[in-house]
Amino acid sequence: MSSNGTRPRIAVFKFASCDGCQLSLLDAEDELLAVAEAVEIAYFPEASRRMAKGPYDIALVEGSITTHHDAEAIQRIRRQAKTLVTIGACATAGGIQALRNWHDTAEWVRLVYAKPDFISTLKTSTPIAEHVPVDLELRGCPINKHQLIELISATLAGRKPNIPTYSLCLECKRRGNTCIMVAGGVPCLGPATQAGCGAICPSMNRGCYGCFGPMENSNAHSLASQFRVLGCARDEVERAFRSYNGWAWPFRRVFEEVPRS
Amino acid sequence: MRKKSYRLDEKGLDALIAHLREQGYQVYGPKVEDAALHWRPITGCADLPRGWTQELAPGRARLEPDNSAALFHHWTCAEGLKAVLHLPLVRIMAARRDNGWFRILDNPPPAARCAFVGVRPCDLAALAVLDRVLLGDRYADDIYRARRQGAFLIAIHCQRSAPTCFCASMGSGPRARSGFDIALSEFAEGDAPEYFAEAGSPAGMDLLEACGAAPAPPDWSRAVEEGCARAAAAQTRRLDAHAAPQLIDALFDSPHWDHVAKRCLACGNCTSVCPTCFCVNYEDRTSIDGREAERWRLWDSCFTQSFTYIHGGSVRSSVKARYRHWLSHKLGRWQAQFGTPGCTGCGRCIVWCPVGIDITEEFRQLQLSAAAAASFATKD
The missing domain is CATH 3.40.50.700 (NADH:ubiquinone oxidoreductase-like, 20kDa subunit)
Structure with a gap:
C-alpha cells in the first residue's frame, strides 16, 4: 500500500x-x-x-x-x-x-x-x-x-498480519500458566476461544470469558458438556457462552438445535 | 565408568544443589506455583514440594497435602523439560535498516547451563526422543543444542505410580536406566528423607564425591528395584506401542476417529504439555517505521488450522483429521521416522486435556475396532 x-x-x-x-x-x-x-x-x-x-x-x-x-x-x-x-x-x-x-x-x-x-x-x-x-x-x-x-x-x-485463529490455550501454555480448568475446576472458555489477548484472565486465575469469540473449528458443545461435568448448572453454561460473542454461530449453536440458515 | 552408589540426606542434596549453583548452573526443580507443579529455578530443598502429592486423573489435576517429609511424593510437573530446553518463544533473528543498509544484528542463542533436580524417568526418555528429533540429523537445532548440551540431570526413580502413568508399558520407567548424571531414590519412612544416589556419568560421580557423599548401604539397591517393580505393577493404564505402526495404517477409516472428534476441542493442550511434541512456527515482526524486523520462533501445534495450510487451504481441515494425525504420528509413524514411539507414557496429555481424552483408552478402542473388523472379515 x-x-x-x-x-x-x-x-x-x-x-x-x-x-x-x-x-x-x-x-x-x-x-x-x-x-x-x-x-x-x-x-x-x-x-x-x-x-x-x-x-x-x-x-x-x-x-x-x-x-x-x-x-x-x-x-x-x-x-x-x-x-x-x-x-x-x-x-x-x-x-x-x-x-x-x-x-x-x-x-x-x-x-x-x-x-x-x-x-x-x-x-x-x-x-x-x-x-x-x-x-x-x-x-x-x-x-x-x-x-x-x-x-x-x-x-x-506488505506482509500478512500475525493474527492467530487457534485456541487461547496455546497462548496460555506458552506463558507457562497452570491450566485453571484442569487444576482448579474453573470453567474456562479458553479451549473454544480464539487466541490474541495474551491469556489475560487465566493468567490472573480467572476463567476465560471468551471475549475473543469462537476459535477456528470451535468445539463449544464438548466444552459446554465438560462445564456440566465440573458442576455448572445448565443456565450457568448458557450464560457463559451467551455473552459478548453469544450470537457467533459456534457459541450460539450449543443451545440452538435449528440448523444454520 | 565404575558404577557407584551413595547415600545422601537432605543436607547432602542441598550441598549438591549449592555446588551446581556455584558452578554457574541455573538449577530447576518441581516447585508449587498456582496450584500445580512447574519447573522453576530453585535454590535448595526448601523450594521442593515437601508435604504435597498429586491427584491425577483424566482432565483433572490437584495438589493434595501429604503427611510425609518426602520431597518427591509427586509425579510430573505440568510441563516437560522442553519448556526450559526447547523454549516456547525465542527470537531467532533481528535486523535493522540504516541509511539504505540492511544489517543483521547480533542475536546470541539464549544459552544457559541448566541443571534439573527430580527428573522423572519418563521425562528422561522424552529428552532422548527430543535429542533424536532435534539433534540426530544433518540439520540440528542450534538453540536446543545450546541449552541441552550443558544440561546436568538429576533423575528420581519412581517408586509409586499415578493413575495416569503408563511408562511401564512404554519401557521408559518407572526406573531410569540411562541418560542421567545422578539418579536418586527417595526413602522417606522417617522424619528425614534419605536418598540412594547412583552416578550415571563422570560429572555426576565427581559432584557426589565433592559433596562428601557416603557409600550406600548394600541392600538399598535391591529395595529401589523392588520399589520400582511395585510401581510398575501398580499401573493400570498401558499402551501397546509395538502394535501401533501396523494398526495405524489399517485404521485410517475407523469410525472411532469421529467419536474422538466429537469430544476433542482441538485446543492443543495435549501437544503443549507433551514432553516430545516439538513443532514450532515462525513469525516475522516489523516496526511501524519499517526500520526494524525480527523473526520469532514459537511452539506450534498440529491441532491448528494453519499447521497444514498450503496454497489454497489446510490439508487437515477437520478436528478428526488432526486428532488422527497426532495419535498416528505419536504412536506409529514416529517409530518409522525416528526409531522409537513419540510417547513415553508420562500421562500428561490425559491429565491436562480439558475434557479428559485418554490416549491409552482411544488406542485400546481402536485396537478393539480393528479386531472386530478382522473377525467380521474372517466370518465372510
Missing part, C-alpha cells in the same frame, strides 16, 4: 458499541506518533475534527448493526474501503447487545424508554459480516492494541 510512496489512508467508523475498541488506537501511546507518521488518519471523529472523504485504504469498523440507518451506512463504507477490518466483539459477532436477538425487542423498548416512539431500531444486533464482505477481523472486547498495531505494521510492510 505504501509502495507508491503515499501513506495509506485509514478511516475509523463506529456503529452500536462502547467506543472501547477505537480507543485502543489512542491507547497505543508508545506507537501512536509512529502510526500518525506512517499512515494518514483520514477519518476518525473520536480523535480529530478532520473528516476527509474516501476512498480509504483501510476502514476500521467498530460496532454492530442495530438500525436501518446502520444497515445503509455500512454499504456506503464498504464501497469506500479497499480493505475493511472489523474491530471488536460488536462488529465481529453482534456484541453484548445481541442478547436482544433472543427476545422481543419491541417489548424491551417499551420497558426501557420513557418515550418508545422516538426509538427506531432493528429487531436484531448483527455483526458487520452479515451485511458486507469483511477482509479481516480483530476480535476482543475490547481488541488487543498490539493486534491493531500489528495489523498496521504488517500492512505497511
Whole structure:
C-alpha cells in the first residue's frame, strides 16, 4: 500500500458499541506518533475534527448493526474501503447487545424508554459480516492494541498480519500458566476461544470469558458438556457462552438445535 | 565408568544443589506455583514440594497435602523439560535498516547451563526422543543444542505410580536406566528423607564425591528395584506401542476417529504439555517505521488450522483429521521416522486435556475396532 510512496489512508467508523475498541488506537501511546507518521488518519471523529472523504485504504469498523440507518451506512463504507477490518466483539459477532436477538425487542423498548416512539431500531444486533464482505477481523472486547498495531505494521510492510485463529490455550501454555480448568475446576472458555489477548484472565486465575469469540473449528458443545461435568448448572453454561460473542454461530449453536440458515 | 552408589540426606542434596549453583548452573526443580507443579529455578530443598502429592486423573489435576517429609511424593510437573530446553518463544533473528543498509544484528542463542533436580524417568526418555528429533540429523537445532548440551540431570526413580502413568508399558520407567548424571531414590519412612544416589556419568560421580557423599548401604539397591517393580505393577493404564505402526495404517477409516472428534476441542493442550511434541512456527515482526524486523520462533501445534495450510487451504481441515494425525504420528509413524514411539507414557496429555481424552483408552478402542473388523472379515 505504501509502495507508491503515499501513506495509506485509514478511516475509523463506529456503529452500536462502547467506543472501547477505537480507543485502543489512542491507547497505543508508545506507537501512536509512529502510526500518525506512517499512515494518514483520514477519518476518525473520536480523535480529530478532520473528516476527509474516501476512498480509504483501510476502514476500521467498530460496532454492530442495530438500525436501518446502520444497515445503509455500512454499504456506503464498504464501497469506500479497499480493505475493511472489523474491530471488536460488536462488529465481529453482534456484541453484548445481541442478547436482544433472543427476545422481543419491541417489548424491551417499551420497558426501557420513557418515550418508545422516538426509538427506531432493528429487531436484531448483527455483526458487520452479515451485511458486507469483511477482509479481516480483530476480535476482543475490547481488541488487543498490539493486534491493531500489528495489523498496521504488517500492512505497511506488505506482509500478512500475525493474527492467530487457534485456541487461547496455546497462548496460555506458552506463558507457562497452570491450566485453571484442569487444576482448579474453573470453567474456562479458553479451549473454544480464539487466541490474541495474551491469556489475560487465566493468567490472573480467572476463567476465560471468551471475549475473543469462537476459535477456528470451535468445539463449544464438548466444552459446554465438560462445564456440566465440573458442576455448572445448565443456565450457568448458557450464560457463559451467551455473552459478548453469544450470537457467533459456534457459541450460539450449543443451545440452538435449528440448523444454520 | 565404575558404577557407584551413595547415600545422601537432605543436607547432602542441598550441598549438591549449592555446588551446581556455584558452578554457574541455573538449577530447576518441581516447585508449587498456582496450584500445580512447574519447573522453576530453585535454590535448595526448601523450594521442593515437601508435604504435597498429586491427584491425577483424566482432565483433572490437584495438589493434595501429604503427611510425609518426602520431597518427591509427586509425579510430573505440568510441563516437560522442553519448556526450559526447547523454549516456547525465542527470537531467532533481528535486523535493522540504516541509511539504505540492511544489517543483521547480533542475536546470541539464549544459552544457559541448566541443571534439573527430580527428573522423572519418563521425562528422561522424552529428552532422548527430543535429542533424536532435534539433534540426530544433518540439520540440528542450534538453540536446543545450546541449552541441552550443558544440561546436568538429576533423575528420581519412581517408586509409586499415578493413575495416569503408563511408562511401564512404554519401557521408559518407572526406573531410569540411562541418560542421567545422578539418579536418586527417595526413602522417606522417617522424619528425614534419605536418598540412594547412583552416578550415571563422570560429572555426576565427581559432584557426589565433592559433596562428601557416603557409600550406600548394600541392600538399598535391591529395595529401589523392588520399589520400582511395585510401581510398575501398580499401573493400570498401558499402551501397546509395538502394535501401533501396523494398526495405524489399517485404521485410517475407523469410525472411532469421529467419536474422538466429537469430544476433542482441538485446543492443543495435549501437544503443549507433551514432553516430545516439538513443532514450532515462525513469525516475522516489523516496526511501524519499517526500520526494524525480527523473526520469532514459537511452539506450534498440529491441532491448528494453519499447521497444514498450503496454497489454497489446510490439508487437515477437520478436528478428526488432526486428532488422527497426532495419535498416528505419536504412536506409529514416529517409530518409522525416528526409531522409537513419540510417547513415553508420562500421562500428561490425559491429565491436562480439558475434557479428559485418554490416549491409552482411544488406542485400546481402536485396537478393539480393528479386531472386530478382522473377525467380521474372517466370518465372510
